[in-house]
Amino acid sequence: MFSLMIDIGSISPDFAPSNITGDSDVIYNVLDYGAVSDDKTDNSQAFLKAWSAACNAETGTPKVVVPENLGFLVYPVIFQGPCKPQNIEFLISGTIVAPSSPSIWDQGDVGQWLAFSRINGLSVHGFGTINGRGKGWWDQSCKLHPELALKFIGCNDSRLSNILFTNSPQVHVDITGSYGFSVHKLIIQSPGDAAPNTDGIHIQASHNLSITNSTISSGDDCISIGDYTSDIEVAYVECGPGHGISIGSLGQSGNFAQVENIIVTNCLLNGTTNGARIKTWQVGKGYVRNVVFKNLEFIGVKNPIIIDQNYCQVRGACPELDTGVHISNVTYNTMSGTSSSKIAINLNCSRSFPCSEISMEAIHLESVTPGNQVTASCTNAYGQEIDVLPGPCLQHMSIMK
Structure with missing residues (x-):
């Protein structure tokens, strides 16, 4: 690529x-x-x-x-x-x-x-x-x-x-x-x-x-982007081993996160735990917006595309809260490669602050194990997708309204 x-x-x-x-x-x-x-x-x-x-x-x-x-x-x-x-x-x-x-x-x-x-x-x-x-x-x-x-x-x-x-x-x-x-x-x-x-x-x-x-x-994380950052470009980076390229974690102490205008392009993620990741704590406030992940290649990545808006100390045991960092206007474009887990696309967003204006296009992910299938999971994630495998996954904005 x-x-x-x-x-x-x-x-x-x-x-x-x-x-x-x-x-x-x-x-x-x-x-x-x-x-x-x-x-x-x-x-x-x-x-x-x-x-x-x-x-x-x-x-x-x-x-x-x-x-x-x-x-x-x-x-x-x-x-x-x-x-x-x-x-x-x-x-x-x-x-x-x-x-x-x-x-x-x-x-x-x-x-x-x-x-x-x-x-x-x-x-x-x-x-x-x-x-x-x-x-x-x-x-x-x-x-x-x-x-x-x-x-x-x-x-x-x-x-x-x-x-x-x-x-x-x-x-x-x-x-x-x-x-x-x-x-x-x-x-x-x-x-x-x-x-x-x-x-x-x-x-x-x-x-x-x-x-x-x-x-x-x-x-x-190979690269982690914390609170109060803007206008960040990451390009031509090879990552692995590691936890991927991450925005977050944000809002850990209930603080107001402000992250915007982030572009990650032309990167290779090889054997990492995550690929393109956004992670925010449930107790956080504020926003992540105007983010572009483009031209990424994944080799045996456990979670190639992941948003975790319910990040907490005990994974999988987070009580639902009415707070959250709003994630919006995130673009995933032109990505390919292999996933080492069944769920290749995992957008786990908040019921109170759903992920909105998510765009996915030209994404082709398959299992690292020949013959196995991969899936996509989207919760409270709204947007549009074109030519995305596995998919479809996102909910339409009309449903959100």
Whole structure:
């Protein structure tokens, strides 16, 4: 169907930059600020010193460099902005490694490992690796895990590209409160049986964001889209193993969800638990609207097309409530492949807030087991469908009225 192409300021500086290549490109190599490439030295302060020097540069486009062919142990750090330059780069050519012992986080914030905060014009890129050493965390209670490997907080007009992420304790990349953010050509790898919440990329309270040309293997959602997000594009992403590409879960604490203008196109989902998924908690409020899933291919996916508007702690035992997040104007177009379960299309919507304006066209799904049949199940879901197998499933809008 398509082809994926994957390539792979508060501390005063103590040293001068090691290499100046002109006013437009000033290099701040972490080695010049005391970083040591071994498996026992905590390089947090060296990284922060290099960052502070770059963030406070008066001219040019500064570039913090993690040099190639070297690995650096880094404890939890926050690279703080705002910075003086309009643009700043963080080039990861080598490897950044998390501490192997969970005890390192005993006195710190378990919510993050590497964080960039309030930086505009940031570019984190290179052909290096970020290794979260997650196994030590997966073997204990998930409540004790640090939330994620790399977090962006309030970073506008910024980008992340060409990095390999491996084995984060939980979420590999988190983007929160950001506008105009581009994610391109990432490879994310963690086992399919890793601990819960090892999402590949999570987006929260962000707008005008794109994720393209990436390969994601994880123990949870490959991509999850949280509350207060809009204008999100996901294109040419290969997902699997994992839980699929998900909008949600939304409204867990009864909050008001606002998610709109989401497009997921030209993606391959291989051996995932879900394919194109929208999941909202019964106690939630608000809306999900203007969503497009188009040109998707499924290989042995358990739930290729799924909406669960009755999400709760105990699956299948949710009492019916009169609350819900309204899901409307969702388009599924041009999809094919195989389902590993009998129900290939499953729209489980709320009686109080039915799913409306659902459109399905050119969808051809069959069982991964030759000779077996698949079915479609739609509850409180209204719209229209053309050339959909299995089907028909949706109820007509006239019935809703």
